[in-house]
Ligand SMILES: Nc1nc2c(c(=O)[nH]1)N[C@H]1C(S)=C(S)[C@@H](COP(=O)(O)OP(=O)(O)OC[C@H]3O[C@@H](n4cnc5c(=O)[nH]c(N)nc54)[C@H](O)[C@@H]3O)O[C@H]1N2
């Protein structure tokens with residue numbers, strides 16, 4: 001239930017009285033966005049429990065959701081726009097000044113160097129995508145063409161492979177899969193699979209089902225697995241190639257599926273045949289017999305689903321590994337049937353699934369998924385190339401902390417003419433901005449994510465604000481709209497027509513929108529802010545920023561009509577109303593496995609299996625190096641493990657972390673002993689780019705020569721009062737250790753899981 005103005009006023013009048021109402025919301029810490037119910041005590045989120053009516057999470061939460069008040073109230077919030085003064089410090093300015101100066105700054109960069117020299121970064125985190133949906137309007141207003149976000153350091157290689165094969169994003173059917181494969185994925189900690197711990201336990205307990213975990217570490221997920229392929233770090237390509245060779249060699253392929261639903265199988269099979277299984281088994285450190293039994297189990301299963309994640313996407317040969325992973329389920333016919341891999345609907349696709357790509361203006365890096373690879377960004381700035389980026393706009397992201405090679409990224413920021421950061425706090429990135437704009441938190445505005453990737457019931461939840469915006473903060477749509485207007489980009493006539501049409505109802509509005517878009521070319525690009533300014537005010541409870549869902553509901557009706565109707569929505573308008581009013585979220589499409597074929601865009605509905613460039617890379621494995629370590633850096637450091645006590649950089653406080661406050665360096669007992677490191681002692685971790693100190697934990701879950709540091713620590717948090725004062729760092733800021741050049745040759749995605757390092761007593 002949304003909080004009315006009267007309720008808010010009552011809460012303000014008597015802050016001491018806890019509000020007994022359970023308000024609906026969602027967790028903002030990972031892509032699952034579990035539905036929540038919360039009780040407020042003034043502005044404090046006092047009690048949190050899972051929402052049983054949420055159609056995806058059904059009451060489930062993990063340990064982290066219960067700490068969400070640390071996001072809302074734990075850090076130091078920004079309450080005024082900040083401008084960097086001549087002496088380098090920040091000064092508070094009012095919003096009118098901020099909007100005027102930033103618009104003037106953007107216009108100056110555009111007029112001198114072209115709008116394409118403004119790079120947009122971010123636009124949403126794990127819990128907030130609604131605001132970022134308005135970013136496109138500002139990009140259009142400026143004439144910008146380049147953007148990037150965290151997907152370009154994890155998922156773009158996979159997206160490119162998916163584009164070639166099933167033509168778009170694929171997802172497992174976890175509730176029904178007979179064999180579930182987790183490849184470089186630890187759902188027990190990182191989730192990704194809805195209700196992950198429950199689902200893992202169900203698979204583990206069921207003798208008819210099998211869980212295969214491919215991970216160098218004996219993780220909590222591996223503990224529940226039937227088969228744990230404990231690869232040597234970074235050798236997944238050899239492991240998967242060997243499994244493919246076994247499938248081919250033992251004739252375990254689904255020939256019917258290959259004949260009726262694919263093309264190019266002969267090319268793939270011919271090449272895989274030549275792989276030396278024993279040699280590849282040795283390369284990945286797994287007994288050949290274990291690989292054979294895994295391959296046989298996959299081939300004889302009624303259904304197989306797989307989930308690949310950072311363990312391979314942040315490691316060597318990542319795009320090739322994506323391809324080999326997908327060949328395993330395709331050669332065994334595990335697509336578009338119950339329990340197998342599926343295509344699915346979206347409310348708004350997170351990325352572009354295209355085989356073609358643009359390249360970056362300076363270094364010519366491939367922009368897979370349509371976005372600039374994160375690792376290439378500093379190279380696109382630190383140069384005197386005339387097409388270099390001159391300005392950067394950052395929203396809901398912390399790239400000075402989350403991108404490889406922090407030092408170089410900060411150097412790049414300093415070389416720009418203009419940096420604007422939108423955030424709730426003065427982050428590591430915001431500290432290097434020219435302007436910082438304080439945003440309302442994710443519990444102070446209407447919010448949603450477009451992590452709508454489920455099958456068969458795909459869920460979307462629109463969250464109503466729990467609290468009024470903190471005084472001094474604005475919402476992102478408000479900011480995008482104001483700056484586009486200040487730039488003079490808002491088409492006035494179209495706006496007048498649309499405002500009038502909005503008063504006559506949504507059907508009239510839609511017709512008017514189509515007409516104005518034909519009459520004025522600017523309308524399409526500026527559509528988000530036009531919607532916000534004209535349809536927005538007609539929406540109830542101050543939900544102006546929800547206006548963007550109106551065209552998105554039309555999109556769902558157009559592209560996934562049958563699925564939408566099966567979910568009980570007879571039209572786009574009905575779906576929009578359901579999304580607007582249902583606080584626990586709605587199933588927006590109900591898909592059947594065979595519907596996956598309707599999402600395959602290829603004309604002949606056949607999946608083309610051969611990707612020549614990646615087959616060439618597969619050939620290269622025969623001679624490729626299995627490890628990147630050296631005498632100087634003999635350890636593989638996993639720079640970014642997901643743990644029970646990590647959540648990207650969303651909590652800007654150390655207090656939320658009950659255990660492991662500093663984020664220990666985990667390593668094998670034998671390594672620790674050899675180095676003279678006792679549990680609890682301090683070690684120095686040295687890489688080619690930097691060094692840092694960490695507390696040691698010894699654990700035989702890790703292989704010798706492998707060590708792990710957690711993701712998201714090492715924030716520079718205010719140690720005194722005031723946001724702009726001195727700071728203190730707890731834990732290792734991982735990207736002070738990583739090197740931007742260590743990246744996948746196809747996708748440019750970083751090798752954060754494979755950082756050659758040396759560990760020594762501190
Ligand atoms: N608790 C928590 N959950 C989160 C997040 C968080 O910060 N904390 N972040 C969210 C985000 S943004 C993401 S992208 C997901 C990521 O979710 P995951 O990818 O599951 O998380 P990681 O722990 O980074 O990596 C997964 C596994 O890869 C293994 N691995 C390391 N090297 C290799 C290798 O060479 N080969 C293989 N096969 N495996 C390897 C690690 O041992 C680890 O168990 O998690 C999300 N969920």
Ligand SMILES: Nc1nc2c(c(=O)[nH]1)N[C@H]1C(S)=C(S)[C@@H](COP(=O)(O)OP(=O)(O)OC[C@H]3O[C@@H](n4cnc5c(=O)[nH]c(N)nc54)[C@H](O)[C@@H]3O)O[C@H]1N2
Pocket residue numbers: 125126128149150153154310314395396397398399401402403404422423424425427439440441442476639640641648649650711734735738752
């Ligand atoms: N070495 C190493 N680096 C990594 C990783 C790793 O494993 N190892 N993981 C990578 C991965 S998978 C990911 S996804 C990225 C994540 O890194 P980023 O994409 O940079 O995102 P987050 O750390 O989630 O930071 C989210 C930001 O949004 C801000 N924020 C929160 N709420 C709001 C709001 O309502 N409005 C606005 N405007 N801002 C808000 C937060 O304060 C925070 O600054 O890190 C990547 N970097």
Ligand code: SF4
Pocket residue numbers: 027028029030031032033034060061062063064065191
């Ligand atoms: S799995 Fe945990 S972190 Fe992820 S959304 Fe649910 S409660 Fe939040």
Ligand SMILES: [Mo]
Pocket residue numbers: 150154
């Ligand atoms: Mo991520």
